[in-house]
Amino acid sequence: MALRLYDTKTQTLRDFTPLRPDEVGMYVCGPTVQSSPHIGHLRSALVYDILRRWLTYRGLRVTMVRNVTDIDDKVLVNASEDEHWWALAYRMELEFSDGYRALGILPPTYEPRATANIQQMQELIARLIEAGHAYAASDESGDVYFDVHSWPTYGALTRQDVDMLEDAGDADPRGKRDPRDFALWKGHKPYEPESASWTSPWGPGRPGWHIECSAMARRYLGESFDIHGGGLDLRFPHHENELAQSSAGGDGFACYWVHNGLVSIDGQKMSKSLGNSIYASELLSTASPLVVRYYLGQAHYRSTIDYHDGSLREAEAALERITGFLERATRRLTGTRFAATEAIAIPSEFAEAMDDDLGVPQALAVLHDSVRAGNAAIDSDDLSAAASALGAVTAMTDVLGINPSSTAWNGSEDAANTATLGRVIEALIDQRQTARRERDFTTADRIRDLLASSGITIEDTPSGAHWSIDG
Structure with missing residues (x-):
C-alpha cells in the first residue's frame, strides 16, 4: 500500500509521490519565540516528528526544515528595558528546544532563524514588485504590501473568495490600496528599537511574518518541495499568504499541505484570554517525557486533542503495559536460544495503518494486540511466539519513538541505576529460591513480602522465578 496523506489544499487523500525518488523535502512552521511553548506547540512538533520517522522507515531520505520566527510584532511587544527583543527571542528559543528534546523529537535538518534570512526575503519581495503583485505604500512609510487582487487564485488553500475576506490586520491600513492586502515589509517606526531594523530598497524596516517562511522554504528546499506542515490555526492567513506570494513569485512551492489538529482544555479552546494555557514545563512536570510523548502522539494528527485530568494517567497505563x-x-528469553533474534519487520497491519494518512490510533491498536499476544505466549511458555512478539513490539515502538528501552529515554546514569537495582533483586530472588529448596518457607515468604512492599512482583514459572516492577 502506498503512503497516502490528506492534502488540505485539495481536501482529499492523495497518494504520496515525492518530487525526487527516495527523497522528501519537508517544511514545518516552527515557533514564533515571543513566549514559552505550550502543549499545542509540542503536539504540532511531535506530529511531524512521527511523519518524518515513518517516511524514513519507508526508505526515504528526509530533509526537514523547521524555522524559528525570531523577529515579529509579538516579540517586540513582549521585550522590555531589562530584556532586549533578541535576548527574549533566544531565551524562548532555548525553551522550545528543551521541550522538543525532552519529548525525543529529532532535530530538524535545518533550523533557520528569520533574522538570518533577511536578504532572501528582500529578494522575493523585489520579484513580487517587479511582477506587479506587490507595491510600496503610498504614505512613504517604507511598508510594502502584497496585492491580493493581483493574484487570481488567492484564497485557493482555504477556498475563500477574496472579496468576502476581512481586512488584514497585520499593518496600518493607511498605505494600502486594499485593506485585505498584507504586509511583506514593515517600515521602521520611531518607537521600535534600531536593532529591529534592516536596510532595504524601500527604507529601513523588518519583514512581515508571512514572507519569512516563503523565503526560508525556498532557500533550504528549493523552488518546489514535497510537504508543508503546520497547525490548523495557520491555514489562514499565514499559509494562504505563503502560497500566494510564493506562487506569484514564480515558485511551485509545496506539493502537499498537511495540517495538524489543535489542543483543547476540558472542551474549551486553549487561549491566553481564558487563562487555560498549559505550558510545556507544566506538562512535563506532571509526568515523564515518554508518557507525554505517548499522550500527545496517540490521537490521529488531524483530530483535536482534549486535555483533561486523567489524560496522562491513561497514557501512563498504556505505556506500562508495553x-x-x-x-x-x-x-524470560534470556539464556534461551530465542534471546538473540534477528530484527523483525513491523506487522503489515501496523504499516497499513501508518500508510493510511498516518493512522497512529490504528497502529497503536496493532501494537497493543501484539503485547497481549506476547504475554499469552509467555504464559503458555511458547518462547518462539514470545520472541516474535518481542521483536514486533520493539520495532513498532522504535518507529513511533516510544520504545522505553531506547537510549533516548534511558540516560547512562539511569541505566546504571537500573542495572544495580536488577542485580539486587536477582540476588534476593536467588536467596528465596535457595530457601524454597531447603523448605525454609518463612525466609522465602519474608523475601517475597519484602519485594512486594517495594513494588516488585515475583512470578514463579516452570523455568524459574521472574520479576517485574508494578506500575
Whole structure:
C-alpha cells in the first residue's frame, strides 16, 4: 500500500509521490519565540516528528526544515528595558528546544532563524514588485504590501473568495490600496528599537511574518518541495499568504499541505484570554517525557486533542503495559536460544495503518494486540511466539519513538541505576529460591513480602522465578 496523506489544499487523500525518488523535502512552521511553548506547540512538533520517522522507515531520505520566527510584532511587544527583543527571542528559543528534546523529537535538518534570512526575503519581495503583485505604500512609510487582487487564485488553500475576506490586520491600513492586502515589509517606526531594523530598497524596516517562511522554504528546499506542515490555526492567513506570494513569485512551492489538529482544555479552546494555557514545563512536570510523548502522539494528527485530568494517567497505563511486556519477555528469553533474534519487520497491519494518512490510533491498536499476544505466549511458555512478539513490539515502538528501552529515554546514569537495582533483586530472588529448596518457607515468604512492599512482583514459572516492577 502506498503512503497516502490528506492534502488540505485539495481536501482529499492523495497518494504520496515525492518530487525526487527516495527523497522528501519537508517544511514545518516552527515557533514564533515571543513566549514559552505550550502543549499545542509540542503536539504540532511531535506530529511531524512521527511523519518524518515513518517516511524514513519507508526508505526515504528526509530533509526537514523547521524555522524559528525570531523577529515579529509579538516579540517586540513582549521585550522590555531589562530584556532586549533578541535576548527574549533566544531565551524562548532555548525553551522550545528543551521541550522538543525532552519529548525525543529529532532535530530538524535545518533550523533557520528569520533574522538570518533577511536578504532572501528582500529578494522575493523585489520579484513580487517587479511582477506587479506587490507595491510600496503610498504614505512613504517604507511598508510594502502584497496585492491580493493581483493574484487570481488567492484564497485557493482555504477556498475563500477574496472579496468576502476581512481586512488584514497585520499593518496600518493607511498605505494600502486594499485593506485585505498584507504586509511583506514593515517600515521602521520611531518607537521600535534600531536593532529591529534592516536596510532595504524601500527604507529601513523588518519583514512581515508571512514572507519569512516563503523565503526560508525556498532557500533550504528549493523552488518546489514535497510537504508543508503546520497547525490548523495557520491555514489562514499565514499559509494562504505563503502560497500566494510564493506562487506569484514564480515558485511551485509545496506539493502537499498537511495540517495538524489543535489542543483543547476540558472542551474549551486553549487561549491566553481564558487563562487555560498549559505550558510545556507544566506538562512535563506532571509526568515523564515518554508518557507525554505517548499522550500527545496517540490521537490521529488531524483530530483535536482534549486535555483533561486523567489524560496522562491513561497514557501512563498504556505505556506500562508495553514496558511490562518488554521487560517480562526479555527476562524470560534470556539464556534461551530465542534471546538473540534477528530484527523483525513491523506487522503489515501496523504499516497499513501508518500508510493510511498516518493512522497512529490504528497502529497503536496493532501494537497493543501484539503485547497481549506476547504475554499469552509467555504464559503458555511458547518462547518462539514470545520472541516474535518481542521483536514486533520493539520495532513498532522504535518507529513511533516510544520504545522505553531506547537510549533516548534511558540516560547512562539511569541505566546504571537500573542495572544495580536488577542485580539486587536477582540476588534476593536467588536467596528465596535457595530457601524454597531447603523448605525454609518463612525466609522465602519474608523475601517475597519484602519485594512486594517495594513494588516488585515475583512470578514463579516452570523455568524459574521472574520479576517485574508494578506500575
